Amino acid sequence: VSALTWxxxxxxxxxxxxxxxxxVADVVGVGRRxxxxxxxxxxxLEALRxxxxxxxxxxxxxxxxxxxxxxLMGVERRQVRELRSELTQLLQDNSARARVEPVAVHDxxxxxxxxxxxxxxxxxFYSSEHHATNLGRILRPNAEPLLPNWKHLxxxxxxxxxxxxxxxxxxxxxxxxxxxxxxxxxxxxxxxxFELEVGAFVGIGSxxxxxVSAQAAPxxxxxxxxxxxxSARDIQAFEYQPLGPHLAKSFASSISPxxxxxxxxxxxxxxxxxxxxxxxxxxxxxxxSGFDITLTVSLSTxxxxxxxxxxxxxxxxSFSSMYWTLSQQLAHITAGGASLRTGDFFGSGTVSGPTPSxxxxxxxxxxxxxxxxxLPSGEERSFLxxxxxxxxxxxxGEGDTRVGFGTVTGxxxxxxxxxx
Amino acid sequence: VSALTWxxxxxxxxxxxxxxxxxVADVVGVGRRxxxxxxxxxxxLEALRxxxxxxxxxxxxxxxxxxxxxxLMGVERRQVRELRSELTQLLQDNSARARVEPVAVHDxxxxxxxxxxxxxxxxxFYSSEHHATNLGRILRPNAEPLLPNWKHLxxxxxxxxxxxxxxxxxxxxxxxxxxxxxxxxxxxxxxxxFELEVGAFVGIGSxxxxxVSAQAAPxxxxxxxxxxxxSARDIQAFEYQPLGPHLAKSFASSISPxxxxxxxxxxxxxxxxxxxxxxxxxxxxxxxSGFDITLTVSLSTxxxxxxxxxxxxxxxxSFSSMYWTLSQQLAHITAGGASLRTGDFFGSGTVSGPTPSxxxxxxxxxxxxxxxxxLPSGEERSFLxxxxxxxxxxxxGEGDTRVGFGTVTGxxxxxxxxxx
Numbered sequence: 130v131s132a133l134t135w136x137x138x139x140x141x142x143x144x145x146x147x148x149x150x151x152x153v154a155d156v157v158g159v160g161r162r163x164x165x166x167x168x169x170x171x172x173x174l175e176a177l178r179x180x181x182x183x184x185x186x187x188x189x190x191x192x193x194x195x196x197x198x199x200x201l202m203g204v205e206r207r208q209v210r211e212l213r214s215e216l217t218q219l220l221q222d223n224s225a226r227a228r229v230e231p232v233a234v235h236d237x238x239x240x241x242x243x244x245x246x247x248x249x250x251x252x253x254f255y256s257s258e259h260h261a262t263n264l265g266r267i268l269r270p271n272a273e274p275l276l277p278n279w280k281h282l283x284x285x286x287x288x289x290x291x292x293x294x295x296x297x298x299x300x301x302x303x304x305x306x307x308x309x310x311x312x313x314x315x316x317x318x319x320x321x322x323f324e325l326e327v328g329a330f331v332g333i334g335s336x337x338x339x340x341v342s343a344q345a346a347p348x349x350x351x352x353x354x355x356x357x358x359x360s361a362r363d364i365q366a367f368e369y370q371p372l373g374p375h376l377a378k379s380f381a382s383s384i385s386p387x388x389x390x391x392x393x394x395x396x397x398x399x400x401x402x403x404x405x406x407x408x409x410x411x412x413x414x415x416x417x418s419g420f421d422i423t424l425t426v427s428l429s430t431x432x433x434x435x436x437x438x439x440x441x442x443x444x445x446x447s448f449s450s451m452y453w454t455l456s457q458q459l460a461h462i463t464a465g466g467a468s469l470r471t472g473d474f475f476g477s478g479t480v481s482g483p484t485p486s487x488x489x490x491x492x493x494x495x496x497x498x499x500x501x502x503x504l505p506s507g508e509e510r511s512f513l514x515x516x517x518x519x520x521x522x523x524x525x526g527e528g529d530t531r532v533g534f535g536t537v538t539g540x541x542x543x544x545x546x547x548x549x
Numbered sequence: 550v551s552a553l554t555w556x557x558x559x560x561x562x563x564x565x566x567x568x569x570x571x572x573v574a575d576v577v578g579v580g581r582r583x584x585x586x587x588x589x590x591x592x593x594l595e596a597l598r599x600x601x602x603x604x605x606x607x608x609x610x611x612x613x614x615x616x617x618x619x620x621l622m623g624v625e626r627r628q629v630r631e632l633r634s635e636l637t638q639l640l641q642d643n644s645a646r647a648r649v650e651p652v653a654v655h656d657x658x659x660x661x662x663x664x665x666x667x668x669x670x671x672x673x674f675y676s677s678e679h680h681a682t683n684l685g686r687i688l689r690p691n692a693e694p695l696l697p698n699w700k701h702l703x704x705x706x707x708x709x710x711x712x713x714x715x716x717x718x719x720x721x722x723x724x725x726x727x728x729x730x731x732x733x734x735x736x737x738x739x740x741x742x743f744e745l746e747v748g749a750f751v752g753i754g755s756x757x758x759x760x761v762s763a764q765a766a767p768x769x770x771x772x773x774x775x776x777x778x779x780s781a782r783d784i785q786a787f788e789y790q791p792l793g794p795h796l797a798k799s800f801a802s803s804i805s806p807x808x809x810x811x812x813x814x815x816x817x818x819x820x821x822x823x824x825x826x827x828x829x830x831x832x833x834x835x836x837x838s839g840f841d842i843t844l845t846v847s848l849s850t851x852x853x854x855x856x857x858x859x860x861x862x863x864x865x866x867s868f869s870s871m872y873w874t875l876s877q878q879l880a881h882i883t884a885g886g887a888s889l890r891t892g893d894f895f896g897s898g899t900v901s902g903p904t905p906s907x908x909x910x911x912x913x914x915x916x917x918x919x920x921x922x923x924l925p926s927g928e929e930r931s932f933l934x935x936x937x938x939x940x941x942x943x944x945x946g947e948g949d950t951r952v953g954f955g956t957v958t959g960x961x962x963x964x965x966x967x968x969x
Contacts, residue, residue, distance in 0.1 A: 250711045255792060276790050281733050282726050286792040287707035287799070291670045291890050292757060301758035303885035306702050306829060313701045315829035315884070337712060337801070338721035342969035364885065370696050372675060372706040373793020376885035379707070381757070409726060409735035411969055464735070465723035465784065465796035466965065470711050545886065549762035549831055 134220040138168035143524055143533020146220060149213050150387035151198055154240035163193035163201060165216060166387050169237055176233035183215055197247040198388060202332045202351045203471040210392055242386035244295045246330055249470040251290040252462055253358060256283050256453035260481035263493045280406060283453035283461045289379040296385050296537040302515060302544040303380040305364030313367060317544035320362035321513040324479040325426050325489030325521055327448055328356035328384055329455045331473035341463045343414045346456035347391060349469060355385040355521045355537040356476045362492055385537040393532050397421050397525035401454045411464055412457050422448035424480055424523045431516030433506045440520060441504055443494060446480055446487035515543045554640040558588035563944055563953020566640060569633050570807035571618055574660035583613035583621060585636060586807050589657055596653035603635055617667040618808060622752045622771045623891040630812060662806035666750055668710040669890040672882055673778060675704040676873035680901035683913045700826060703873035703881045709799040713894065716805050716957040722935060722964040723800040725784030733787060737964035740782035741933040744899040745846050745909030745941055747868055748776035748804055749875045751893040761883045763834045766876035767811060769889060775805040775941045775957040776896045782912055805957040813952050817841045817945035821874045831884055832877050842868035844900055844943045851936030853926045860940060861924055863914060866900055866907035935963045
């Protein structure tokens with residue numbers, strides 16, 4: 130792909146010609162449209178289609194106007210590639226500029242990005258060996274940190290699809306039952322955390338009663354986003370036996386608004402960590418099946434913003450260290466014959482690396498409060514306080530071939546009254 | 550409600566004039582329609598609307614033709630009552646018969662009932678004290694059967710909404726990882742079970758960041774169905790630590806096609822079991838908050854059908870023994886601020902009573918195989934075999950005031966090949 134386009138793409142932009150991620154925006158005066166990011170601009174695909182600039186016979190008037198990416202996600206991967214190829218040519222063709230720019234190009238600052246996908250089911254994994262080991266050490270200090278199943282299957286559970294929210298949505302501190310002396314009390318969580326994850330969307334579904342192997346999984350993967358799987362550690366500790374987390378995870382899960390296609394992430398492919406013991410056949414993978422995506426987390430407190438201090442970067446890590454890959458995760462979801470639907474979503478699990486600052490959650494960064502974070506404002510944090518804003522970033526490559534996710538951000542706001 | 554209607558309602562019918570449950574059917578030559586059961590007939594509500602027989606100004610051409618009950622479930626409960634009242638009058642009015650019968654009445658045998666609801670999220674509970682105690686005794690024989698959280702909150706987890714299927718759908722025996730000697734093997738489950746539950750649908754939703762108390766919950770409950778939450782006990786035992794069940798529960802969950810409204814179940818209301826210790830304020834309930842619904846399970850094997858033997862009733866129990874009520878369950882889902890959407894679904898958890906034949910699963914009936922069931926064919930069962938058909942029934946009241954759910958049925962079919 131030549132990097133030359135008539136749209137100005139600033140140095141360091143996540144949204145180069147090599148990326149072309151899809152999102153859904155409220156376009157003023159027009160309605161909800163599928164849009165594609167390029168530099169600091171966005172292309173309205175329905176406007177391009179109506180103008181005759183996208184000569185693909187499978188496009189319909191519904192493809193870009195349903196209010197979600199789902200109609201586009203359900204087409205063949207080959208067709209999505211055709212569409213991205215057409216867009217690339219259009220953006221490289223200076224003679225197209227006069228025709229396209231007035232009708233289809235918007236400054237991203239003028240767009241309200243909304244939830245890009247109507248999510249079916251949401252499954253969350255636990256697939257970083259560093260993260261699972263850290264949590265095991267913190268929560269069960271006298272036992273083997275990894276449970277017997279961990280290296281045989283990607284441990285996972287269903288989350289709440291209805292509370293997956295788009296970046297920028299405030300996160301209300303949740304209430305829940307937490308032990309207080311003799312009995313549990315229904316109180317606002319005092320151990321609110323983030324979890325740094327990559328989320329993946331299913332494109333083409335699969336029928337009930339069949340299994341998609343890890344090797345066939347890429348045909349069913351549409352793309353990926355950043356995911357902050359907010360967690361309430363105190364609520365989780367009391368509720369989770371024996372059926373797993375529920376309220377500790379269901380109050381909000383924030384995603385970045387731009388869905389980066391699996392094709393755009395091709396240049397990020399790297400071999401994933403070797404697996405011992407060997408895994409069952411449906412989970413066996415073709416290498417390279419990992420993705421070398423750099424991920425960061427920044428924290429800004431209300432006091433820091435008041436003082437004009439920039440957000441502090443508190444985490445930098447890489448997605449390449451994940452023990453279980455996105456393809457294995459998709460395969461696992463179907464291993465018992467569960468069907469996949471276009472728009473199904475799954476989270477990688479918290480991405481943690483081997484070093485103290487490459488871990489993807491506060492409970493690991495502060496070792497459950499034993500080592501509070503010191504911030505540039507002089508404040509300390511064991512868990513998140515009201516007013517704290519968490520921003521995650523992710524990208525691979527650099528310069529003209531950089532493929533980035535943009536950001537997912539969310540601010541913690543005070544718990545609601547519980548006067549019923 | 551007078552029981553007199555011009556439709557013939559056979560003695561013992563679940564679908565009396567006091568019931569009027571809603572479903573969705575493929576009507577030959579017409580398409581997918583909202584229908585209402587009466588006796589062995591069903592009313593096509595769109596046909597009634599078009600004929601001018603339902604003079605309710607809030608009805609639109611979308612209410613009964615979207616392919617699901619969701620548009621109807623999202624209106625005010627008062628409006629659903631109005632609709633049921635109009636239908637009652639129509640069915641009592643002999644002078645309406647000539648106008649209605651030719652255009653809107655179908656024999657249920659001629660209808661293909663489909664999934665009645667586009668489900669958002671599905672939460673499954675664990676709310677029978679007898680069931681939780683039995684499972685604790687079977688799975689953790691040397692420990693307290695109830696875990697410390699059990700009497701403080703209705704323990705629950707998210708299930709897979711995409712694999713909730715309508716009665717009559719075959720259930721493919723799932724594969725999963727199960728310990729075999731030194732290492733787990735990916736094999737067809739050898740411990741396939743049913744779980745007898747009542748499922749409830751959310752009507753009017755609630756916003757993110759707010760909590761619906763148990764006392765306010767009835768305003769958000771649309772209706773109920775029978776639920777068979779098929780479970781693979783061997784897959785579950787290996788996978789479930791520490792994040793709960795996933796593949797053991799996600800291969801199929803079968804529901805009955807007729808949604809019985811909460812209003813129709815009013816006559817079944819009884820006080821629920823007293824709760825000690827007292828529960829937190831958002832979970833406190835107004836009595837009567839339980840439902841006295843009789844529930845049964847029948848099993849028919851392939852050999853029994855071959856020999857012309859009728860299905861054997863293996864369970865009879867009552868929903869009135871549930872420790873946590875549907876209203877408390879709905880409140881719990883929102884206790885951390887999670888939003889509700891019209892069409893969200895939750896399962897009561899397996900309904901088990903105090904006696905050996907009033908328990909709602911095979912693992913309890915056979916005490917994990919220690920006491921196999923003897924069937925009229927001479928066969929024995931510890932868990933379900935291929936060809937086994939499970940049918941669940943539920944009803945309250947009798948004669949003209951009987952309100953029943955019909956049946957949810959499903960047959961186990963052999964596991965698929967795993968040649969990838």
